[in-house]
Amino acid sequence: MRREFRIAFSICSVLVSFLMLTIGGVQAASTAKISVDPKVNGAAPTESFLTSIVIANVTDMYAWQFNLTFNPSVLEAVDVVEGPFLQQFGTTMMATPNINNTAGYVFAGCLFLDWEQPGASGSGVLATVSFQVETAGMSLLHFSGETGPRTKREDGMPTPMPRELVDGVFGYPRDLAVTGLVASSSSVLPGESVSLNATIKNKGVVDEICNVTFYRYSTSLGTKTDLAVDSEDSAWVVFAWDTTGVAAGSYTIRAEVSVVSGENDTENNAFSGGTLTIELLHDIAITDLRVSPASVPSGGQVSINVTAFNKGSSIETFSITVTCGNTAIGTKEVAVLAPGNYETLTFIWETKGMASGSYLLTATTSSVLGETNTEDNVFSNVGLEITNPPFMLPMELLAALVAAVVLVAVGILLFMRRRSKKV
Numbered sequence: 001m002r003r004e005f006r007i008a009f010s011i012c013s014v015l016v017s018f019l020m021l022t023i024g025g026v027q028a029a030s031t032a033k034i035s036v037d038p039k040v041n042g043a044a045p046t047e048s049f050l051t052s053i054v055i056a057n058v059t060d061m062y063a064w065q066f067n068l069t070f071n072p073s074v075l076e077a078v079d080v081v082e083g084p085f086l087q088q089f090g091t092t093m094m095a096t097p098n099i100n101n102t103a104g105y106v107f108a109g110c111l112f113l114d115w116e117q118p119g120a121s122g123s124g125v126l127a128t129v130s131f132q133v134e135t136a137g138m139s140l141l142h143f144s145g146e147t148g149p150r151t152k153r154e155d156g157m158p159t160p161m162p163r164e165l166v167d168g169v170f171g172y173p174r175d176l177a178v179t180g181l182v183a184s185s186s187s188v189l190p191g192e193s194v195s196l197n198a199t200i201k202n203k204g205v206v207d208e209i210c211n212v213t214f215y216r217y218s219t220s221l222g223t224k225t226d227l228a229v230d231s232e233d234s235a236w237v238v239f240a241w242d243t244t245g246v247a248a249g250s251y252t253i254r255a256e257v258s259v260v261s262g263e264n265d266t267e268n269n270a271f272s273g274g275t276l277t278i279e280l281l282h283d284i285a286i287t288d289l290r291v292s293p294a295s296v297p298s299g300g301q302v303s304i305n306v307t308a309f310n311k312g313s314s315i316e317t318f319s320i321t322v323t324c325g326n327t328a329i330g331t332k333e334v335a336v337l338a339p340g341n342y343e344t345l346t347f348i349w350e351t352k353g354m355a356s357g358s359y360l361l362t363a364t365t366s367s368v369l370g371e372t373n374t375e376d377n378v379f380s381n382v383g384l385e386i387t388n389p390p391f392m393l394p395m396e397l398l399a400a401l402v403a404a405v406v407l408v409a410v411g412i413l414l415f416m417r418r419r420s421k422k423v
Contacts (some may be wrong), residue, residue, distance in 0.1 A: 032058035032149050034066065034126070034160060036141045036168025040206055042173060042262020043133050048078065049262070051141065051168060053127045055085060055149065060119035063150040063158060064126050065109030071139035072104035075170060078130040080108045085124030090117050111150070119151060133172060135176055138205045142167035171206030173264045176229065178212070181255045181273030185195045189281050190313045191244045196221075198237045198255035198271070202229040204263075211258040216251040216276075248280040248313050282370040283312040286320070286379035287342070289363045295385035298354050302384065304329065304347040306363040310337045312371075318364040323345050324359045324384060359384045 020145065033056045043049040053066055070077065080097035094110040109129055112119075121186035143165040153159040180199035188194050196214050207230045213223040221241050229235045237255070256270040263269075296302050310316050316337050322329040329349045337343055362380040371377075 019208050020416065031163070032056065032061070033164040033166060034064075034143065034147060034149070035166030035274075036068075036143075038261060039166070039168050040174075040208070040261065041131075041141075041168065041170045042172050042174040042204075042206075042260065043134050043170075044136075044262070044264060045135050048130060048132045049170075050128055050130050052083065052125050053129065054083075054123070054125050056123040058123070058149055058161070059121045061086070061149040061161065062115055062119050062152055063109065063111035064148070065107070065150070066126070067105055067107045067144040067149040068147075069105045069140070069144060070131070070170070071137065071140045072101050072134075074133070074135055074139040075104075075131045076101050076134055077106045077134055079416070080106060081128045082110055083125030083127050085122075085126055086110055086112070086120050088124075089120040090114055105144075107146070115152065131170070133170075136172045136205075138169065138171045141170060143167055169206050171204055171231075172262060173204050174206060174208070174260045174262050175203040175220075176208055176210055176257045176260060176263065177201045177203055177265075177268035178255045178257050178271035179234070181253060181271050183253060183273065183276050183307060185276075186274075187277040187279055188243055189279055190246060190248060191242075191281075193242050194276065196239045196241055196253060196255070196273070198239070198273075200227065200229055200235045200237060200257055201278040202231055202233055202235075203265075204260075205231055206385050207231050208260055211262065212237045212239075213256050213258075214241070215254040215256065216241075216246075217254075243278055246278055248276045248278050250277045263387045280314040280370070281312040282314060282316065283310075283335045283373050283376075284316055284318055284333050284337070284365055284368055284370050284371065285309050285311055285376035286363050287376075288366060289322075289361060289379045289382045291361055291382055291384050294383070295387060296351055297387050297389045299350065299352040299389055302349050302351065304349060304361065305344055306347065306379070307342055308334050308337065308365065309320075309342050311376075313339050315339070316368055317363055318368055320345055320363055321366075322349075322361065322363050324349070324354075324361050327354070329361075354386045356386050357419050 002114060035054055037052045037054045041049050041051055057306050077099045082094045086092050091113045093113050094112050097108040099106050106129055147165055148163040149161045150158045151161050178198055179201045182197050198212055210227050211223050211225045214221045224237050224239060227235060252272055253276050254272045259266050259269060287309045290305045292303050304322055306320055311321035317335050319331050319333045321331040330346045330347050332341050361382040361384055365377040
């Protein structure tokens with residue numbers, strides 16, 4: 001087979017040389033990349049798999065060839081089929097591929113029949129190689145130095161183009177597993193951050209690039225991407241979970257590593273790490289206290305508005321007491337205040353009996369079970385000015401004065417009448 005391939009390829013080369021001798025002008029070479037896709041393959045013994053030989057960023061290409069070596073104790077090359085890239089630009093001829101499963105290589109090449117047409121530019125698949133897996137193990141899929149695209153030289157001869165070669169690898173078994181998952185704390189308050197630490201083990205024979213996703217129950221928390229884990233090695237992945245907006249309760253945490261091609265055991269790709277409890281947060285606060293008017297005569301009426309806010313994560317019922325100095329003004333209840341909600345209570349106070357002076361108003365909440373932050377349960381520093389009441393005569397004295405005035409008036413009237421009769 002190899003002798004036939006060399007004869008066919010020699011014929012192609014002679015044809016190419018003849019065509020190039022008839023072409024004038026200079027064609028500029030381009031930089032291209034030839035790679036194995038996918039870069040890592042995996043399949044079980046007796047199974048087959050395909051790998052593509054792809055080219056990227058090529059300009060003015062008229063022919064290509066590659067020599068791909070492999071481990072013949074692990075793989076057997078079955079066939080090579082021309083890809084669609086060069087065909088879309090013109091009629092092509094591909095010689096019979098040279099497959100050697102003893103030495104472990106595949107040699108293939110292809111060219112345009114008409115070299116007077118423009119060259120091929122862009123990216124695409126040059127060929128597809130099929131392999132059968134003979135046994136478990138690892139094999140590099142390595143390009144030799146003969147690999148590369150060809151363009152037209154000034155004198156009409158084919159010439160290699162600058163290129164970058166990216167090898168591939170086959171491996172079986174390929175097996176990624178999550179072997180552990182712990183949280184930095186077993187319980188947190190809502191809104192706090194907790195670190196989830198997963199251990200990833202590569203039980204396979206090739207180095208892997210993987211993604212790890214973290215869950216609470218079936219809800220994804222986020223994914224760490226492009227993590228490198230060498231063969232037979234472990235990696236530790238840390239994910240910071242911000243619990244803001246998560247309701248209080250106990251949650252099962254889980255980590256899952258992505259499945260790689262040809263992975264033979266996927267049951268160990270996920271690991272549950274127990275539960276994490278988000279505790280109920282009890283925290284109420286007085287956020288505002290206002291009085292109107294700010295100055296009132298003693299005995300006058302004022303309106304006091306007190307605003308409470310539930311900063312926690314549970315519904316709360318509590319009371320608010322308002323005082324002026326040492327004088328209790330009143331107490332009212334706030335019933336079933338939901339988390340994140342406000343409520344404003346109004347107190348009406350008759351200041352009767354209060355001496356004139358400057359007073360400090362204070363609003364205080366009752367205690368809530370489980371609350372640890374109580375500094376904001378008191379709101380003060382709101383002043384009220386009480387002035388002296390306007391002067392008013394007692395009603396008894398005022399009645400006596402009125403009666404005296406009436407008597408004096410009657411007496412004067414009687415005196416005047418008697419005097420007028422005598423005259």
